[in-house]
Amino acid sequence: xxxxxxxxxxxxxxxxxxxxxxxxxxxxxxxxxxxxxxxxxxxxxxxxxxxxxxxxxxxxxxxxxxxxxxxxxxxxxxxxxxxxxxxxxxxxxxxxxxxxxxxxxxxxxxxxxxxxxxxxxxxxxxxxxxxxxxxxxxxxxxxxxxxxxxxxxxxxxxxxxxxxxxxxxxxxxxxxxxxxxxxxxxxxxxxxxxxxxxxxxxxxxxxxxxxxxxxxxxxxxxxxxxxxxxxxxxxxxxxxxxxxxxxxxxxxxxxxxxxxxxxxxxxxxxxxxxxxxxxxxxxxxxxxxxxxxxxxxxxxxxxxxxxxxxxxxxxxxxxxxxxxxxxxxxxxxxxxx
Amino acid sequence: xxxxxxxxxxxxxxxxxxxxxxxxxxxxxxxxxxxxxxxxxxxxxxxxxxxxxxxxxxxxxxxxxxxxxxxxxxxxxxxxxxxxxxxxxxxxxxxxxxxxxxxxxxxxxxxxxxxxxxxxxxxxxxxxxxxxxxxxxxxxxxxxxxxxxxxxxxxxxxxxxxxxxxxxxxxxxxxxxxxxxxxxxxxxxxxxxxxxxxxxxxxxxxxxxxxxxxxxxxxxxxxxxxxxxxxxxxxxxxxxxxxxxxxxxxxxxxxxxxxxxxxxxxxxxxxxxxxxxxxxxxxxxxxxxxxxxxxxxxxxxxxxxxxxxxxxxxxxxxxxxxxxxxxxxxxxxxxxxxxxxxxxxxxxxxxxxxxxxxxxxxxxxxxxxxxxxxxxxxxxxxxxxxxxxxxxxxxxxxxxxxxxxxxxxxxxxxxxxxxxxxxxxxxxxxxxxxxxxxxxxxxxxxxxxxxxxxxxxxxxxxxxxxxxxxxxxxx
Numbered sequence: 001x002x003x004x005x006x007x008x009x010x011x012x013x014x015x016x017x018x019x020x021x022x023x024x025x026x027x028x029x030x031x032x033x034x035x036x037x038x039x040x041x042x043x044x045x046x047x048x049x050x051x052x053x054x055x056x057x058x059x060x061x062x063x064x065x066x067x068x069x070x071x072x073x074x075x076x077x078x079x080x081x082x083x084x085x086x087x088x089x090x091x092x093x094x095x096x097x098x099x100x101x102x103x104x105x106x107x108x109x110x111x112x113x114x115x116x117x118x119x120x121x122x123x124x125x126x127x128x129x130x131x132x133x134x135x136x137x138x139x140x141x142x143x144x145x146x147x148x149x150x151x152x153x154x155x156x157x158x159x160x161x162x163x164x165x166x167x168x169x170x171x172x173x174x175x176x177x178x179x180x181x182x183x184x185x186x187x188x189x190x191x192x193x194x195x196x197x198x199x200x201x202x203x204x205x206x207x208x209x210x211x212x213x214x215x216x217x218x219x220x221x222x223x224x225x226x227x228x229x230x231x232x233x234x235x236x237x238x239x240x241x242x243x244x245x246x247x248x249x250x251x252x253x254x255x256x257x258x259x260x261x262x263x264x265x266x267x268x269x270x271x272x273x274x275x276x277x278x279x280x281x282x283x284x285x286x287x288x289x290x291x292x293x294x295x296x297x298x299x300x301x302x303x304x305x306x307x308x309x310x311x312x313x314x315x316x317x318x319x320x321x322x323x324x325x326x327x328x329x330x331x332x333x334x335x336x337x
Numbered sequence: 338x339x340x341x342x343x344x345x346x347x348x349x350x351x352x353x354x355x356x357x358x359x360x361x362x363x364x365x366x367x368x369x370x371x372x373x374x375x376x377x378x379x380x381x382x383x384x385x386x387x388x389x390x391x392x393x394x395x396x397x398x399x400x401x402x403x404x405x406x407x408x409x410x411x412x413x414x415x416x417x418x419x420x421x422x423x424x425x426x427x428x429x430x431x432x433x434x435x436x437x438x439x440x441x442x443x444x445x446x447x448x449x450x451x452x453x454x455x456x457x458x459x460x461x462x463x464x465x466x467x468x469x470x471x472x473x474x475x476x477x478x479x480x481x482x483x484x485x486x487x488x489x490x491x492x493x494x495x496x497x498x499x500x501x502x503x504x505x506x507x508x509x510x511x512x513x514x515x516x517x518x519x520x521x522x523x524x525x526x527x528x529x530x531x532x533x534x535x536x537x538x539x540x541x542x543x544x545x546x547x548x549x550x551x552x553x554x555x556x557x558x559x560x561x562x563x564x565x566x567x568x569x570x571x572x573x574x575x576x577x578x579x580x581x582x583x584x585x586x587x588x589x590x591x592x593x594x595x596x597x598x599x600x601x602x603x604x605x606x607x608x609x610x611x612x613x614x615x616x617x618x619x620x621x622x623x624x625x626x627x628x629x630x631x632x633x634x635x636x637x638x639x640x641x642x643x644x645x646x647x648x649x650x651x652x653x654x655x656x657x658x659x660x661x662x663x664x665x666x667x668x669x670x671x672x673x674x675x676x677x678x679x680x681x682x683x684x685x686x687x688x689x690x691x692x693x694x695x696x697x698x699x700x701x702x703x704x705x706x707x708x709x710x711x712x713x714x715x716x717x718x719x720x721x722x723x724x725x726x727x728x729x730x731x732x733x734x735x736x737x738x739x740x741x742x743x744x745x746x747x748x749x750x751x752x753x754x755x756x757x758x759x760x761x762x763x764x765x766x767x768x769x770x771x772x773x774x775x776x777x778x779x780x781x782x783x784x785x786x787x788x789x790x791x792x793x794x795x796x797x798x799x800x801x802x803x804x805x806x807x808x809x810x811x812x
Contacts, residue, residue: 015523018782025790033794134803156803159343168797175798176748207560 034167037178041141041171044181048093049141049174051197055091056107056142061196062086064108066101066231067120069094070247074296075118076305077196083309086115090197097132098125098227099152103139105234106148113238116312119231121246123257123278126228128221133157140170155223200298201291209284210251210293216258225262232270243312246276248283248304250293275311277304338378340502340587341540348375353594361518365492368595372497376460383459386424387495393420394469395490398483401476410477417473425466428458433664461501463661465494467626472508474630481508489515498591502584504602504622511597519596529593531777534792535763536586541800543756544580547572549801550753554743555721558730562740566731573721574714575757578606581620605764610705612678615713623661627654647683652676662720667728671720678712752799759795 044050055064063086065075072092080088091104101119108114136156139149143164153160163169171178235242244267246260260276267274277283289300296304338345352371356364377384397417404410426434432453439451472493475481484490492515499506554561554569561569582603592599602622609615616624632654639646652673659672682689693701722728744750766772776788 012523015526018786021783022786022790025786026793029790029794030797033798130803137803157343163343163802166797168794172797172802173748173752173799176751177746180748 030166030168034169034171037168037171037175038141040178040182041174044178047177047181048199049177050181052091052093052104052138053141055089055104055197056146057111059089059091059108060087060112061089062115063088063118064105064114064116065090065092065118065120065197066104067092067118068096068122069295070122071118071120072197072199073201073291074247074301074304075120075308076198076200076301078198079302079305080309081196083306084312088196092120092197093138095131096135096138098224098231099132099136099155100138102227102231102234103142103146103149103152105231107142107146109234109238110146110148114240116241116243117235118243118245118308121244121260121263121274123216123246123253124218124259126220126224126259126262128219132221132224137172140164140172141174143170152227198301200301201295202298203291204297205250205287205290205292207250207293209287210249211254212251213254216255218258220258220262225266228263229266232266232272236270242272243308243315244272244274245308245311246274246278248277248280248296248300250284250287250290251278252284253278273311273315275308277307338375340584340591341537348378349591349594356595357521361520364519365488365515368497369488369492369495372492372495372500375497376495376500379460380457386459386462387465390421390424390465390469391487391491391494393417394473394494395484395487398473398476398490399485401473402483414473414477418470421466421470421473425462427454428456428462430660430664464503464505465500467505467623467661468507469494471505471626471630475508481512484508484512486516496592496597498588498595498597499599502581502588503620504585504588504600505626506600506622507626510600514597522596525593525596529590529595531789532586532590532593534590534789534796536583536588536590537800538756538792538796539579539583539586539760541583541796541802542752543760544576544583545801546752546756546799547576547579550744550749551576553745558734561734561738561743563735563738564740565743566734566738568742570718570731570735571714572753572757574710574717575760577717577720578603578619579756579760605768607710607761607764608706608768609709610702611682611709612675612712613682615709616675616679623658627658631657644683648680651679651683655679665723667719667722667725670725671716674716674719756799 041049042053044053061077063077063080063084065071065077065088069092072090072094075090075092077088077090080086091101093100105117133156136153139146139153142149143153150161153164157163232242234240244263260278264274264276266272283289283296283300283304286300289296289303291297291300338348348371352367356367356371359367373384376387394417397413397420401410401413401417404413435451435453472481472484476483484493489512493506493508493512496506496511496515551569551573554565558566585602589599589601600622602620604618604621606615606618609618632650635653636646636650639649642649655672655676656669657672658675659668659670662668662671696704718731719728722731763777766775776784777792779785779788
């Protein structure tokens with residue numbers, strides 16, 4: 001105590017001492033709370049954060065679905081499993097871009113190689129928007145445990161690795177979601193209750209059919225195109241059958257979106273099946289199948305998933321002899337309706 | 338360079354180190370360079386506008402002081418107003434004036450074409466133009482001596498902490514500070530740092546969090562229920578307060594780090610009991626500027642009109658405050674709404690005093706605070722929209738659409754409410770000293786340190802650092 005008192009009497013040293021104490025307190029709080037959040041984050045057993053961790057670290061599914069909300073709420077793994085007799089997991093997460101999808105694929109490929117990968121693609125996915133980078137935030141909790149994500153996380157900002165010196169920062173704004181993911185009640189909540197990653201939307205859209213007459217002119221983000229190509233290459237290198245789907249919308253498009261055009265060209269060049277369901281007459285007439293103009297509701301997702309499976313089967317039949325097929329064709333053919 | 342960006346804090350840290358490493362006599366020169374760099378970081382060209390304003394007003398200020406006759410002084414005052422307001426009108430109000438003029442011509446079936454200009458408003462223009470006009474007017478009326486040192490006058494205009502969002506400083510406050518030698522003082526560093534921490538809390542935890550919700554509600558207005566639109570409108574007042582006062586706190590804190598005291602811009606406005614009280618607490622540097630340079634001169638010249646002179650001065654003053662915020666009729670209406678409420682308050686002052694004596698003060702005061710807040714929230718519906726029809730859509734939505742309150746996840750609501758709660762409790766404690774124990778001003782330095790450390794930790798936990806946080810409405 002005498003030493004502390006002596007320091008207190010010396011003004012400049014006192015200031016330095018107090019500043020140091022403040023920094024130590026700050027460091028200890030950040031370290032302690034950050035590590036607790038890390039423990040709590042990876043201990044979750046429900047919710048959207050848990051689903052991402054499960055997709056990266058645990059799933060062994062034969063079919064893996066990638067994409068944003070259009071993947072997460074529209075592809076029902078249960079139907080895939082029943083018809084194709086292969087396990088399926090939906091890794092889709094709302095609001096994310098190809099950076100996220102590619103990172104998840106990398107995480108999965110470190111452990112095993114799925115047989116089929118489905119990637120959903122949307123209009124304007126190659127548009128240059130800051131949001132695509134901001135939402136790389138979803139990967140921050142995995143920065144330490146998954147070094148393969150680091151180049152993608154660095155895209156977010158040149159300062160990201162310095163921000164990550166804070167142990168709390170990766171869990172910014174997640175405290176309540178993590179708490180909920182650890183809570184028993186969360187498993188029974190409608191929105192959270194998932195089927196192998198798929199989260200159904202229950203609402204029914206009551207609005208009018210939308211019309212998109214924009215000429216689709218916008219600045220392209222070449223990073224997203226680069227990672228889209230990297231995604232297709234990773235699948236090709238690992239001998240994964242990749243399918244790309246552009247799902248239905250309750251919008252009639254007058255012009256083809258430039259992102260879709262580019263993605264189609266890349267797919268064609270690499271012999272990847274690309275299926276487009278926009279302006280699909282069936283879905284344009286069925287407002288009752290939508291939760292909102294961009295997303296199908298649960299009944300819509302059920303019908304759409306069947307159509308997706310039909311396309312996959314059709315493709316398998318056309319492209320491979322039955323004996324070489326990735327899918328157990330004899331099984332699914334027998335149950336196919 | 339946004340005050341809440343990493344780039345700004347790197348710039349600030351570097352500037353601070355160089356500032357205190359330099360010998361005292363070079364520090365202000367360095368601040369001029371740093372401020373010019375700060376301003377040019379967004380767009381280099383705009384530095385020429387500010388240089389022109391500095392040079393012309395520097396010379397006019399000296400000319401006014403040296404002018405022998407009142408007439409001559411007046412001529413220089415008008416010249417300064419012509420230059421300053423001319424630049425402001427050209428950049429900020431030209432298109433608004435032309436569009437309205439053309440609309441007027443169309444009423445009389447005459448077709449005229451006057452070109453509109455596609456030019457971005459130079460950042461902070463309204464702030465530094467008003468500050469400069471105040472300086473010139475003070476010299477004109479003899480309450481301020483002109484600044485002879487061009488470098489000091491340049492720093493007065495350019496000083497980067499207050500350049501973009503104020504406070505609109507007064508020459509009598511800032512110029513004497515710029516004339517002093519500033520030495521390193523740990524109190525400045527501590528207080529400046531604390532103020533910046535609070536500013537970051539308000540901006541990142543409260544304002545930007547509410548902004549995510551606002552964006553979803555306003556972008557999908559026609560699908561929202563009345564209760565959702567009402568809730569969004571009520572918390573918008575908190576958003577504006579947290580955003581603007583947060584920025585101001587960072588500005589004041591930054592200036593303090595360099596050893597300067599900028600004027601306060603907000604003084605717990607949510608504790609105001611009436612609108613006059615509110616405007617004494619809200620954007621003080623602007624309202625006091627308008628009070629000194631518009632309201633007082635008008636009410637003085639119209640003193641023979643009695644109360645009508647006050648009403649007239651209020652009307653003009655608040656229309657100026659309204660249009661200062663931007664070139665739309667909604668801002669004019671916003672100003673008019675404020676003026677009308679203040680006229681009502683002046684006209685009913687005696688009656689209200691009588692009523693207040695009949696009602697227990699606790700009820701009367703709280704009701705007054707609530708009504709003031711509600712009126713301000715209502716006015717801000719006009720303020721936030723570009724057209725009257727958009728404002729009407731919001732009002733119509735509040736009263737005509739049944740439904741539940743929208744929030745995507747309980748956590749979105751919790752983050753907003755906790756942030757607003759902490760901010761309100763802090764303000765109420767500052768105003769009324771309800772709690773005996775104060776964490777941030779505790780006598781024990783360790784408790785203070787811990788409190789600020791927890792504040793920073795909470796910013797890390799709950800702040801919005803980028804577009805990583807979002808709300809999906811469509812589901």
